[in-house]
Amino acid sequence: ELRDIARNGKQYIAKIKNDLTRETQIPSLKIGYNKVFGYYIEITNAHKDKVPDHFIRKQTLVNSERYITPELKEVEEKVLSAEDRSKALESDLLEELRVFAAGFTxxxxxxxxxxAKADVVQSFAEVAFRNGYVRPEVTEGDRIEIVKGRHPVVERTLPSGEPFIPNDLMLDNAEAQILLITGPNMAGKSMILRQTGLIVLMAQIGSFVPAERAQIGLVDKIFTRVGASDHLAAGESTFLVEMNEAANILNNATPKSLILLDEVGRGTSTFDGLSIAWALTEYLHNYAPVAAKTLFATHYHELNELESRYDRIRNFHVRVQEYQGKVIFLRKLVEGGTDHSYGIAVADMAGLPAAVIARAKEILANLERHSPDVREPGVGELIEGESGADAGMAGADAGKATAIETTKEPSTSYRHKKADVSSIKTQQPIHPSTQMTLFSGPAVSPSVEILLEKLQASDPDRMTPIDALMLLTELKRLQDS
Structure with a gap:
């Protein structure tokens, strides 16, 4: 009743008005409201003689008089207090129910x-049945072996008719503690890291896993350093966020942990990033308290050198092939390192102008020869007034591209071999000179380096005669030493 009155209060007042109009035979009778009297009955002076005796006069106006009745006051109280009374009643009922239910907590x-347990188990069973998952063998050991593992989300979101390429993977604290995964952009390195982490997590929560077979040694933590993001509100750059996360991993990992690292060091200069990635990998291998099973995806191909230096580091790469100048991603993880990232090919796929792609290939070729000269007249150089298409054709006609995919085994020597891009490129060993490393290049005397640095730091336009004399004296001393 209270809810009905609160929702339909106007209808109640209108009903009373109609009833009073019929009772008094006063067609101009009105019911109004103000904050002083509340609801009242207003009757014009022309019908004063028809006012019933039970009407109580409250106010006299120039042309009318206002009245109230006990019935109107009763309805007014109900209408004005119905909502508050209904809420209070609901609260009392709820409290009564709560006290009653507390006895069955x-x-x-x-x-x-x-x-909840039945819901989880049923969900696990349905997903495993629908998607072809298998029961993993969960052990107390340090070995993680996955045969034909798949990403549980990506395989369900692929376009119709496109198969998911499964991959094998084995991590072992005694033999293959760290897997260095190299390969082109977009080849699927990051997805392999993610699917490995998901399979391990799914196995440890009691779910079947997307694989043909899986042996999962229990892990105490899964650490990830994947993706690139900054934290501008805290004044943290992308690289600082990356280093904070890497520090957290190194300070908290244990030999029972699983670490997934994706391109650590890419947020800074090449040599700084490579040095950090190299030192981090050595630390995870050599420092026993944090010697965790690690997957490290990287474009620093120089890290492949670590396999020959350390017992528990293994090189892997994600295969690709090039056919008629186009990169074909095979998505298959195979043993051995690779020396190419196909960054220019991916840029071409993204739609960069042909002139930019041609010039990039020319500069890359010069850099691979360790030549500081990135300008060869007539080949790919953008000339004022030349269109992007013309420059692209000039760069494309300048020469044949070398075979792109290469692998390197720990004991294999490298030879350089060129091939026409019109045929399918197969994996070809290449000579180390095509890849700048930390271990090649002419040695420079430390004193010469210091001399050059001082010369570069000096500004003749700002030097006083005495400053110039002191600099010459110091340079002479360095030269004599």
């Missing part, structure tokens, strides 16, 4: 836990 919680 333990039973309700046990029932909820049983329903």
């Amino acid at each position: 333990e039973v309700v919680q046990e029932a909820a836990a049983a329903v």
Whole structure:
């Protein structure tokens, strides 16, 4: 009743007005409201003689008089207080129900836990049945072996008819603690890291896993350093965020942990990033308290050198092939390192102008020869007034591209071999000179380096005669030494 009055208060007042109009035979009778009297009945002076005796006069106006009745006051109280009274009544009923239900708390919680467990198990079973998952072998050991593992999300979101390429993977604290995964952009390195982490996590929560077979040694933590993001509100750059996360991993990992690293060091200069990635890998291998199973995806191909230096580091790469100048991603993880990232090919796929692609290929070729000269007249150089298409054709006609995919085994020597891009490129060993490393290049005397640095730091336009004399004296001393 209270809810009905609160929702339909105007209808109640209108009903009373109609009833009073019929009773008094006063067609101009009105019911109004103000904050002083509340609801009142207003009757014009022309009908004063028809006012019933039970009307109580409250106010006299120039052309009318205002009245109230006990019935109108009763309805007014109900209408004005109905909402508050209904809320109070609901609260009392709810409190009464809560106190009653509290006596069954333990039973309700046990029932909820049983329903939740049944819901989880049923969900695991349905997903495993629909998607072809298998029961993993979960052990107390340090070995993670996955045969034909798949990414549980990506395989369900691929376009119709496009198969997911499964991959094998084995991590072992005694033999293959760290896997260095190199390969082109877009080849699937990051997805392999993610699917490995998901498979391990799914196995440890009691789910079947997307693989043909899986042996999962229990891990105490899964650490990830994947993706690139900054934290501008805290004044942290992308690289600082990356280093904070890497520090957290190195300070908290244990030999029972699983670490997934994706291109650590890419947020700074090449040599700084390579040095950090190299030192981080050595630390994870050599420092026993944090010697965790690690997957490290990187474009620093120089890290392949680590396999020949350390017992528990293995090189892997994601295969690709090039056919008629186009990169074909095979998505297959195979043993051995690679020396190419196909960055220019990916840029071409993204739609960069042909002139930019041609010039990039020319500069890359010069850099691979360790030549500081990135300008060869007539080949790919952008000339004022020349269109992007013309420059692209000039760069494309300048020469044949070398075979792109290469692999390197730990004991294999490298030879350089060119091939026409019109045929399918197969994996070809290449000579180390095509890849700048930390271990090649002419040695420079430390004193010469210091001399050059001082010359570069000096500004003749700002030097006083005495400053110039002191600099010459110091340079002479360095030269004599």
